[in-house]
Amino acid sequence: MFYEITFSPTGGTKKCADLLSAAWNEKTEIDLMKRQDDFTKYTFTAEDICLVAVPSFGGRVPAVATERLQMMQGGGAKAILVVVYGNRAYEDTLVELEDTLTERGFVPMAGAAAVAEHSIFREFAAGRPDANDEIQLKDWSSKIKSKLEAGTERAMPFVGNRPYKKYGAIPMVPKAKSCQMCGKCVSICPVGAIPADKPNETDGDKCITCMACVAACPMQARALNPVALAGAKAMLKKALEGRKENELFL
CATH class of the missing domain: 3.30.70.20 (Alpha-Beta Plaits)
Incomplete structure (x- = not known):
């Protein structure tokens, strides 16, 4: 069975996950945003495929998403790792997600880093994933499916550092x-x-x-507080400018 597991606060991560799961006709969706859900009930097997998509928060996996993934039993399920970032950088998010899933018994087989509209500064990567992203991510979906069906091992290592960078989010509260x-x-x-x-x-x-x-x-x-927002934007503007491209790891 194919599962799409997402943590998508503003919808960008879910859009990318949907495009990367397009090659599969049927899927079961698991929403890590639902705090009322009992995530310990999710137990997978080696026959399952799980696409797991999370946003990058300051170059790391959101802690609450990690906590909920750690409640699951991978059981040898093949995992497709997806990290979505708002046009700055995803840094250690992908390797942290890899480690979390491996510890829970999943087998990472492929991955992608995709760009979506920034969740705070919406003018950066506005409208992404766009039409070009849609074509590319759907094509990658087919390539990933073919690789899994062929049963070959992942050849390309994921990008990131261990130990992970210190978590540092934008300290603002809506x-x-x-x-x-x-x-x-x-x-x-x-x-x-x-x-x-x-x-x-x-x-x-x-x-x-x-x-x-x-x-x-x-x-x-x-x-968010407009004064604090303007200050944070000024600090990050250079890193957020320009078009960042999606990356595929097979």
Whole structure:
């Protein structure tokens, strides 16, 4: 059976995962964003194929995604590793994902680093994956499937360093203005940082700045502090400019 396992706060990672799984006609989806889910129930076998897609947060796998993957039993399932980044760099995300899955009994066979619109600075890599990405990622999907069917080992090592770089996220927490108290953000937050009885607030100790609540708010009431946002953008602008390309690891 083919499984698509994703952690996609603002939708970019899911779009890339869907394109890279296009060669398979049927799939079962597992959403790592769902904090209420019991991830210990997922046990795979050597007959299964799992495409696992996560975003790069500061060059690392989001800690909450790692925690939920560590609850699963790989059972020898073949794994396709996908890291999605917002046009800056993915650094050690791919090798960290490889180590996490290997420890849980998965067998990494192929991987990809794909670009999607930046989750915070939406003007960078805007609209990606775009039409050119779609053609490329679908083509890669077919190549990966052919490789798995042929039963050959992975020849190309994943890019990244061990030990991994120190985790360093942008320290900003979305705040709500003119909140209509609909609760959409409460249900979508992967770490439970928004109180159900006070959806206009955010627990800064829990928040991972994944931007899921900002993307989901139907009233566009949630946003980051504009002054802090401008400062962070100025620091990262040079690294975010230009078109970064997708990478395939077979």
